[in-house]
Amino acid sequence: MDMNVLIAVMVILPIASALFLNLLHKKDRTIKIIAIITAIVLPIIPLLTPYGSHFFGGYVPLAQDPSLAQGLPALITGSQLFQFHLGIMYVFSSAKQLMIFILGLITFFAIFTFINESKRPSGVYAFLMFMGTASVSAILLSDDIFNLFVFFEIAALAQVGIVIASGIKNNYETALKYILLGNIAGPLLLLGIVMLLGITGNVNVTDMIFTLKNGYVNPQSPELLIALALIVFGWLYASGLPPFHTIKSAVYSKALPHGSALLQAFSVFTMVAIGIIIIRLFSYNPFTNIAIIGISLIAMILGITMAIVQTDYKRILGYLAVGELGYIGIGLGLGTAFGITAGLFQAVNEAVITAFLFIGFGTILYKTRISDTRKLGGMMYVNPKVALLVLLAGLAMAGVPPLNAFQSKLMLIQASIQSGLPELGIIMILLSIVTFMTFMKAFYTIYMRPKPKELEVLDNTIPRSTVISLVVFLIVCLTLGLFPEIATNSLQTLAAGLV
Amino acid sequence: MVIDSQLMSFFTAGSLIVIGIFAALFLDNLIKKIIGLAFLGDGVNLFIITMGYKPGGIVYIFLPDMTISNFAQTAAYPLPFALVLTNIVIGASTLAVILGLVMVLNKRHGSLSAAKILRDKGE
Structure with a gap:
């Protein structure tokens, strides 16, 4: 078997498993077995897959296989069409390997917790979790921006489904708000994509960049700026950055703890995937980096300060998660290889830590059915071991050494100083202190x-x-905190390619 | 006066998008909001179709009596139409989910007013 087929398997397997689970209504034992087997395999596939590209339908660019071009007129073979990608292409690199592995790990533990906490596990709920994971994996892998849009929509629907399935009070209202906003953001994102198609004649990101860099298109055209604005709008919705921070934190709070753990991972990795595409396409325009840094600063400040005044711990975590997204955005927006590496490292760390916190605090819901902090207290004596683990997760989020976010936040501060923006470093330190206090x-x-x-x-x-x-989440946090090069070595190749 | 049909289509698409966004954001009735979202999706679809329009172009089906060179020069670009087809499916699916949610909430609250249903509920 061509090992590059495994690149597509990362998306196809969870979709196939999800569709099968959806049919297994009331067959509890079968649902458990299939869900667990799929969840175990998910983080393993990226580790086995060699880096490279997968061309759906075998449609490689004509330049890579000139025999395909035989008989074609010079109109095609003599133009840039010869270089273009004819079909959907997935690209798999060391950075994507790490991110898809972490996504698979979080999916595994979300499924593992869900299966063991539920007396009668729902096949539909497992379907939604796997569909979400498949979509976000596809978003990370795809080099085709329209394919990305399709999975963006599927991911949004899966997230709405996870909220609906939670059974938490007012979950339908939150789901409706989220999907209504999604139905504005989605078409606007598509409008941005088709404007790019209209300008460059392509939906493949690599080909668009080729067109832009080789002077086939005027990079300063106002249509490109409008396309950038529309794509950024879709990016804000998918990530939960302002003005969508309120609804995103509401979505986290209306899902079950394992669902919230997975939802935040979807947001983090979608933010990274679309963010990378924005940087690849538009980094020639300094306005792009300024906009990303500005939005990220607002997200950090709003997310973390709004967390202080919440009384529901799920909302506190939701807002803190949104605030932490700001750190990722700052890294991406700095635009240097070191800054982008730091931002990507922060993304990996945040996905793990927030999942750790949601599942950890979820034990409170399991023991009391209450999430209002005003009605809670004394839980340390109920289960001190879990309390200690939750404390360590919180310290990790605040950036306390030797845990992982300390390393990524330190890198971010160093990157901001290197970029001549020490003010950003000071703000990040202050907001880390506020996170710790909250x-x-x-x-x-x-x-x-x-x-x-x-x-x-x-x-x-x-x-x-x-x-x-x-x-296990604690072990991952400690490992990445003590040996950050495990992650940064994988991420810096991608970061260097973006500069 | 001859009006350029492509320009008019772009204008119509733009109008649909603006009306759709306005309805989705500012109208209170949830069904009207959904109609606004349908307008928005259709506006984007019309925009894509209009973009793929080629004056004097032919349908992108290669028939036996055509030469490759002639086909490559005259056929319309098929990609926008493939995108529209996919987007119609996505739009229908999401609108079905929204309508399902609105049906449940209408039964629960006895109203279709977004202000009444969504105010202070999801937050």
């Missing part, structure tokens, strides 16, 4: 203050699978 306030309220008399703690013991998930 987390500690929530932790104290839930775990350390005396237990309210009216609080009922259920007898059900926290499943061992949940604790195992938390321990």
